Amino acid sequence: MTCPDDPFPDLPAGKEELFAAAAAEYDRYRPGVPTEAAELLADTVRDLPDPVLLDLGTGTGQVPRALLPAVPGLAHIEAVDVSRQMLDQARDALVPVLGRCTLRLVHAAADAYGPLPDDETRAPDLVTCCRSFHWMDGPAVLAMADRVAAPDATVAIMGDGSLWTHEADWTRALRELIQHYLGSERRAGTGATYSEPRRSYGEGLATSAWSDVTEHRIPVGRAWAPKDVIGYLRSTSFAGPELFGQRHAAFEAEARTLLDAHAAGDSLSESAVFTLLLARRPGVAR
Template structure:
């Protein structure tokens, strides 16, 4: 699904706001040993590496070997050595915990919608140690306004691909049934708290065009021989909308923390 996205992801995807990473770092509390965090759907480590720099030992899990390879290279470039990269499905969390021991916490950043969420949470109940947490992170909080240029991008994808709901070259995206917070409340991690924080995102024209290569619905693999035409059309459309080449939006990120009720008491 994310073929061809690894290298562009490292270059064009923005890190999560510092307030989000700082908040996550408070969740493992006063661990007597280096906190062990499981990052599911890690991609090339966009969140993984920031958590490692906050002192966590992170097991980074993704189904894409391309993403993991990009993550290993990125970690080496940043001289980060406290990450273990694993190719596995998110539902294998319990197996990973049996191999290495239970985790202080689990993070899932902008990836939960791709997963069998109920099955993943069931597996995490066996993977997270008592007192631990599950954190679902989104660059945009549910129900909040998207970037103003989102509608323009949707129109272009319809023009070039015939659908705004692709999930890779040959798969249609299926919208999850129910919000992430609702799913957490129905799991073992039903004691829920939510952080929302505003932040500003700014791109140049080249950055915004490159960003489209990181999405399953507009990646080079999905567009194929239409990529050059799509990106040329995109540049024209965005330039007409913003001749100065500066694209800025105020967004609201969200962190949904789930804990077992007995642990949160």
């Protein structure tokens, strides 16, 4: 395993700090990769000897954690993120379960990633991006993947929205409370608001080198304890503690009261759909 002492150049301004303070909460409270999604990813490399994974926007390493047991022969992981704190969490989570697999943590923006000049690691057979592609320069990331990935590689873009986008009585009430404190626009850290991508991920893939796309939609049911929703919010760009300043304690107290009332002594239900896009270069055998 290697961990860089210095970041790659051209880290995007503000992105490194966006989730840095929330790394521990992210690791504890964010839902992992569904088992069915991990199996679909594993199927793309199951027949390859010693496959290599490149995970972009790895966060706390949820994709590698899901793939290590699903692909016992996984040989190497390149885990890339703009946040050193997230990479620290990923290292702590992955090192105990690596087995013979090797790991390199790369402190870089996804589109700036590239193998080191003396790197003997094989080209990645699977390039993944989970719940993070919307923060990236999509066309540049897909072009980078085309430069570095193996000829028969697969690119996987996946995600399932957030509690901000989920439509239920309790999430609507929670969203309205956040808006009461922070304004009607969805925040994206302390200095920005969130804008929806102009094109769907499928449309972006269709105009890239990775235009052979299959879509998988996996229903996921989750039961949230009110206290875990509070922890989840601390990990987000739209309701992190730094957005509220001195009013954060008041917000959390009001949010906990609201969530307890909706739970009524039970859990809070979320019915999500985890969407997985598997993309290949045209003409590559499945």
